[in-house]
Amino acid sequence: MSTDEIENVEAFRQRARAWIHENLRPVGPVALSLRRERSDEQELVAVARDREVQRMLFDAGLAGICIPPEYGGQGLTPDHQQALNDELAGYEFAMRLQVPTFTPCLAVLLEFGTEDQRRRHIPAILKGEEIWMQLLSEPSGGSDVAGALTSAVRDGDEWILNGSKVWTTGAWWSDWGLCLARTNWDVPKHRGLTVFLLPIHEPGVEVRRIEMLNGNKEFCQEFLSDVRVPDTDRVGDIDEGWTVGTGWMFHERMLYNSPLVTVPTGTTRGSASSSSALDVARDAGRLADPTVRDLIGEARMLDVVGEELQRRIGDGIATQTMSGETSAIGRVFVGVVAARRMTIQFEIAGAAGAAWSDDDGELTHCGTDFLMRQTSCIGGGTIEMARNVISERVLGMPRERTLDRDVAFRDVPRASSR
Amino acid sequence: MQDLSADQQFFRGTTSKFLDEQMPTGELRRRRDTQAGFDEKYWHRGADLGWTSLLVGEHLGGGTVSGDGLVDLSLVAYEFGRHAAPGPLVPDNIVAATLAAAGTDAHAGLIGDLLSGGSIASWALSEPPPHDRLDDVTLDIGVDGGDVALNGVKRPVESARQADHLLVTGRTGTGLTQVLVPTDAAGVSVEPMRTVDLTRRFDRVIFDDVRLPARTVIGEVGGAGGQVERQLQMALVLVNAECVGAMQTGFDMTLEWMFDRYSFGRPLASYQELKHRLADMKTWLEASHAISDAAAAAVGSGSPDGAELVSAAKAFIGEYGTQLLQDCVQLHGGIGVTFDHDLHLFLRRHTVNRALYGTPAEHRQRIADLVEQQKGVVA
Numbered sequence: 001m002s003t004d005e006i007e008n009v010e011a012f013r014q015r016a017r018a019w020i021h022e023n024l025r026p027v028g029p030v031a032l033s034l035r036r037e038r039s040d041e042q043e044l045v046a047v048a049r050d051r052e053v054q055r056m057l058f059d060a061g062l063a064g065i066c067i068p069p070e071y072g073g074q075g076l077t078p079d080h081q082q083a084l085n086d087e088l089a090g091y092e093f094a095m096r097l098q099v100p101t102f103t104p105c106l107a108v109l110l111e112f113g114t115e116d117q118r119r120r121h122i123p124a125i126l127k128g129e130e131i132w133m134q135l136l137s138e139p140s141g142g143s144d145v146a147g148a149l150t151s152a153v154r155d156g157d158e159w160i161l162n163g164s165k166v167w168t169t170g171a172w173w174s175d176w177g178l179c180l181a182r183t184n185w186d187v188p189k190h191r192g193l194t195v196f197l198l199p200i201h202e203p204g205v206e207v208r209r210i211e212m213l214n215g216n217k218e219f220c221q222e223f224l225s226d227v228r229v230p231d232t233d234r235v236g237d238i239d240e241g242w243t244v245g246t247g248w249m250f251h252e253r254m255l256y257n258s259p260l261v262t263v264p265t266g267t268t269r270g271s272a273s274s275s276s277a278l279d280v281a282r283d284a285g286r287l288a289d290p291t292v293r294d295l296i297g298e299a300r301m302l303d304v305v306g307e308e309l310q311r312r313i314g315d316g317i318a319t320q321t322m323s324g325e326t327s328a329i330g331r332v333f334v335g336v337v338a339a340r341r342m343t344i345q346f347e348i349a350g351a352a353g354a355a356w357s358d359d360d361g362e363l364t365h366c367g368t369d370f371l372m373r374q375t376s377c378i379g380g381g382t383i384e385m386a387r388n389v390i391s392e393r394v395l396g397m398p399r400e401r402t403l404d405r406d407v408a409f410r411d412v413p414r415a416s417s418r
Numbered sequence: 419m420q421d422l423s424a425d426q427q428f429f430r431g432t433t434s435k436f437l438d439e440q441m442p443t444g445e446l447r448r449r450r451d452t453q454a455g456f457d458e459k460y461w462h463r464g465a466d467l468g469w470t471s472l473l474v475g476e477h478l479g480g481g482t483v484s485g486d487g488l489v490d491l492s493l494v495a496y497e498f499g500r501h502a503a504p505g506p507l508v509p510d511n512i513v514a515a516t517l518a519a520a521g522t523d524a525h526a527g528l529i530g531d532l533l534s535g536g537s538i539a540s541w542a543l544s545e546p547p548p549h550d551r552l553d554d555v556t557l558d559i560g561v562d563g564g565d566v567a568l569n570g571v572k573r574p575v576e577s578a579r580q581a582d583h584l585l586v587t588g589r590t591g592t593g594l595t596q597v598l599v600p601t602d603a604a605g606v607s608v609e610p611m612r613t614v615d616l617t618r619r620f621d622r623v624i625f626d627d628v629r630l631p632a633r634t635v636i637g638e639v640g641g642a643g644g645q646v647e648r649q650l651q652m653a654l655v656l657v658n659a660e661c662v663g664a665m666q667t668g669f670d671m672t673l674e675w676m677f678d679r680y681s682f683g684r685p686l687a688s689y690q691e692l693k694h695r696l697a698d699m700k701t702w703l704e705a706s707h708a709i710s711d712a713a714a715a716a717v718g719s720g721s722p723d724g725a726e727l728v729s730a731a732k733a734f735i736g737e738y739g740t741q742l743l744q745d746c747v748q749l750h751g752g753i754g755v756t757f758d759h760d761l762h763l764f765l766r767r768h769t770v771n772r773a774l775y776g777t778p779a780e781h782r783q784r785i786a787d788l789v790e791q792q793k794g795v796v797a
Contacts, residue, residue, distance in 0.1 A: 278789050287790070290783065297733065297782025300789050304730040305709045312708035315420055332701045390700055391693035395673060398688040 054128030193241030338376030465535025499663025593640030
């Protein structure tokens with residue numbers, strides 16, 4: 001399609017605006033939250049509504065803005081996606097389908113999937129019929145994703161998977177997972193991995209929910225026992241899973257900055273809270289306290305600087321004046337700042353951070369949010385790993401020594417299994 | 419700054435090359451005890467390179483490179499920071515900009531002299547403690563018939579001894595007033611101060627019943643608040659850009675040192691603890707570049723978010739730039755606190771700028787005010 005055949009951004013914006021006002025419910029500021037906020041029943045209702053909203057967007061020609069039409073998308077540009085995001089500000093959106101379904105999972109399918117896999121799954125995702133998860137981390141692995149122990153053994157036209165994956169957000173209400181498994185134990189770790197598409201609610205997949213220290217139960221651990229996957233559900237070549245994995249993790253780092261996700265402009269991207277330091281200070285009656293005002297200013301300063309930093313990195317990568325690995329700088333900043341924000345709010349809350357009443361407004365969150373403070377520095381890869389990426393691949397400092405390089409994975413020392 | 423045009427790159431490169439040649443660090447040390455820290459020829463040649471003309475319109479002999487003179491000037495300021503260069507770049511330009519915007523035809527000659535580097539002007543804003551906080555101006559400017567009378571003290575005033583004119587910000591009743599004061603006017607006395615910056619000079623200026631004709635008022639008597647805020651925002655853009663330049667040089671020197679210095683048979687760069695320190699410093703550095711550029715663009719174009727961005731920049735760069743440069747010292751070990759090593763030149767430049775035109779804490783308070791206004795919260 002040549003550019004002059006593409007719907008002009010302003011016309012698209014008008015069309016999106018009219019449709020959104022007509023069909024979607026207005027909502028207050030939406031937080032992408034790790035708080036324990038809903039019962040399971042409420043969560044399932046919210047998931048169903050997300051699927052419904054996604055279907056409505058699809059029927060309206062507003063789903064998959066940057067995805068080619070042959071896979072059900074609109075074949076438009078990131079500018080159109082931005083226009084949609086702008087128009088969605090203040091309205092509900094299919095929050096649970098953005099990350100990880102659209103990115104990294106759909107992005108990986110688009111980049112590495114077979115034509116058949118793309119045609120089977122991408123339109124289903126765009127219609128809200130499939131919610132995808134990342135079956136990537138393992139209980140034993142920590143940050144060493146390539147050290148996966150989950151195994152896949154070939155059996156004719158099928159593969160048999162055994163092992164366990166963890167930190168899968170919302171796996172209990174999801175449909176499919178992208179799974180990294182070991183297919184060869186006799187080569188160094190990066191060379192013996194393969195990626196598979198895995199239906200989550202198949203026989204042999206047990207999903208167990210993990211309760212976080214604040215009571216949130218969104219994360220899950222999956223136990224795979226002789227799960228059979230057809231070879232047609234393999235992504236990429238056998239033992240070449242790390243090639244897919246590298247692209248996978250690039251898309252993961254894009255998070256809500258990816259042009260594949262639909263997220264209203266202005267949505268708080270903090271990992272635990274949308275409440276600003278100002279709201280906490282207001283409910284604490286401390287707006288006039290100069291020490292509190294200093295903290296309010298600091299919180300806002302960090303947000304403003306963070307936005308400009310992400311813009312700088314995004315532009316730098318897009319124009320290739322910065323390497324893709326520069327995104328690790330944004331990762332460190334976002335993690336540290338979110339943790340600092342929790343500390344600031346806890347500080348402003350005073351004793352209400354320790355003990356609160358239900359009618360304390362924004363103060364009611366500060367204590368538990370503070371307990372969860374480090375989440376932003378852990379989830380999606382720890383900031384220590386990001387610091388390694390910055391120092392080694394951005395600044396060119398020597399790599400850390402590893403004991404698993406050029407060693408067959410079966411001979412690599414590891415902790416006794418749990 | 420990203421996305422520089424070829425003209426801007428050339429412009430910045432010219433100043434960089436000039437400072438490389440004229441002000442190598444040995445030269446900065448040699449000028450340690452000179453009165454001005456720079457000489458007339460240096461400032462003239464800088465003026466020829468465009469250092470003084472970017473905030474003044476073409477009809478007055480100025481002009482920009484990109485159409486946004488403040489962004490262009492921030493490129494010069496960045497190079498000033500990167501080289502810890504001497505010269506009253508910030509206050510001289512602020513006065514020129516204000517005369518161009520609010521002066522009369524009678525100021526055309528002086529503007530021409532400032533642009534050519536033949537004359538120097540400075541901005542007298544800050545006052546002795548406890549009146550050295552932002553927005554705390556007490557110098558009295560009284561109106562007496564056709565005259566104004568100035569009484570009070572200003573400090574620190576950059577390069578007051580080199581300046582022929584000072585733009586003095588004072589108070590008339592409840593409003594702010596600005597007067598262009600010749601430094602040789604009766605009642606003006608200038609006393610040198612000491613500073614940690616090796617290359618810049620600051621003075622205390624006393625105004626003892628300085629009487630001048632009312633036409634020396636620039637703008638409205640008692641109505642200069644908006645003008646002063648604009649000057650402040652422009653000055654902040656420039657000191658921030660200088661700070662980022664100083665941070666960049668300190669960081670580059672330190673990264674190089676990490677590869678050159680060996681301990682226990684390994685380069686420092688191979689220690690994970692130190693790698694992670696550098697990763698954090700790189701993060702602060704990139705964030706500082708980002709917010710400095712964003713603030714320059716916003717203030718330069720008169721965007722409504724300029725006030726918040728420039729205060730966020732001053733607060734962040736002030737705080738994290740200090741952390742970065744002091745970490746540079748730490749990573750150098752003992753040599754980092756010697757006079758012979760260059761690192762302190764950049765630490766000095768940043769340290770002084772951190773304290774000028776509002777500390778990080780003062781700017782965090784300003785941001786809190788803005789957040790409150792935006793949210794419309796009633797305390």
